[in-house]
Amino acid sequence: MRLDLRGVHARHPSAPRGSAVLRSIDLHLASGEQVAVIGPSGAGKTTLMELAAASLRPGEGRIAFDETDPWTLGAAALKRQRGRLFLAPQTPPLPPRQRVVTAVLAGCLPGWSLARSLRSLFYPADIEGARAALAHFDLAEKLFARVDRLSGGERQRVGLARALMAPAGLWLIDEPLSALDPTRSRQALAALTGLARERGITLLATLHQVDMALAHFDRIVGLRAGVVAFDLPAAQVDAARLAALYAQHEAELVSPGAPPFDALPPTAAAPVLMQCR
Incomplete structure (x- = not known):
C-alpha cells in the first residue's frame, strides 16, 4: 500500500x-x-x-x-x-482476562464476518496461525495463557504478533x-521487517x-x-x-x-x- x-x-x-x-x-x-x-x-x-x-x-x-x-x-x-491498515500502539489494548490466542486472532477481525468473529471468541478459528505468529516473537508457549499473567514485554510482543494476522x-x-x-528488540524488529518484506x-x-x-x-x-x-x-x-x-x-x-x-x-x-x- x-x-x-x-x-x-x-x-x-x-x-x-x-x-x-x-x-x-x-x-x-x-x-x-x-x-x-x-x-x-x-x-x-x-x-x-x-x-x-x-x-x-x-x-x-x-x-x-x-x-x-x-x-x-x-x-x-x-x-x-x-x-x-494495522496500527500497533505502544501499549496494546489487550483485555486482561482474555486468552493470548484470542488476543492475537483479533488481528483477523477486519477480514471476518460478525458470525465468525463471535464464534472465534469461544472456539478460536485459527489456532495454528496464532501459534505461528507468536513463534516469531518467541511466545508460542503462551498461546493459551491469560493476558493478565504476562509481563509488560510479553504483552507488547503479543500486540506485535497480532499485526501478523491482520489482512493489512x-x-x-x-x-x-x-x-x-x-x-x-532485535528479534522483534527482525521479525517485523523480514515478514513485511x-x-x-x-x-x-x-x-x-x-x-x-x-x-x-x-x-x-x-x-x-x-x-x-x-x-x-x-x-x-x-x-x-x-x-x-x-x-x-x-x-x-x-x-x-x-x-x-x-x-x-x-x-x-x-x-x-x-x-x-
Whole structure:
C-alpha cells in the first residue's frame, strides 16, 4: 500500500495547548517500503501515526492511501479502508482476562464476518496461525495463557504478533520496543521487517532506540517539534544530524557510557542506545 501525506497540519485532540503540532508534513512511502521515524519526546510521532491510521483527521493538507483520501469516503468505505491498515500502539489494548490466542486472532477481525468473529471468541478459528505468529516473537508457549499473567514485554510482543494476522497492506507500529530488552528488540524488529518484506507490506514505525532504527531500516525520518527535520537513507544519518535532532533532549539519545557525539566522526552513524520512556 502506498501512503502519502502532503502539507499536513494536525494537533492531537488530547494534547495541551502549546504542545507539538505537526506542521507542513510531507511524507511519501512507496508500496512495500519500510521507514522509521525518530525524534525526541513531544516531537509528534504518535500523532503522525494516528494520522497515518486515518484515526485523526488533518487540520490542513491531505493524506492518501493508494491515491484515495480516506476523509472523502462515506462511513462504510472509511471503515473498510481502516481495515486495510494495522496500527500497533505502544501499549496494546489487550483485555486482561482474555486468552493470548484470542488476543492475537483479533488481528483477523477486519477480514471476518460478525458470525465468525463471535464464534472465534469461544472456539478460536485459527489456532495454528496464532501459534505461528507468536513463534516469531518467541511466545508460542503462551498461546493459551491469560493476558493478565504476562509481563509488560510479553504483552507488547503479543500486540506485535497480532499485526501478523491482520489482512493489512500497511503496518503502523508505534514505539514497539519500549518494554523489551535489547535481545528481544532485535528479534522483534527482525521479525517485523523480514515478514513485511516477504509479504510486500508497507511498514512505518516510530522508535526511541536510534541504534535499532539505523540497524533495521534503510530510510529514517527525523521529527522535531512537529516538523520533519530530515528524511534520509540510514547511511546518511550521522552523529551531527542526531545531535541537532535531539538538542536539549540529549538524555533521550545517549545511554550512560556511550561516547559523546562530538567524539564521533561527522559522517559516522552513531552506535547509540536509547533510554526508553
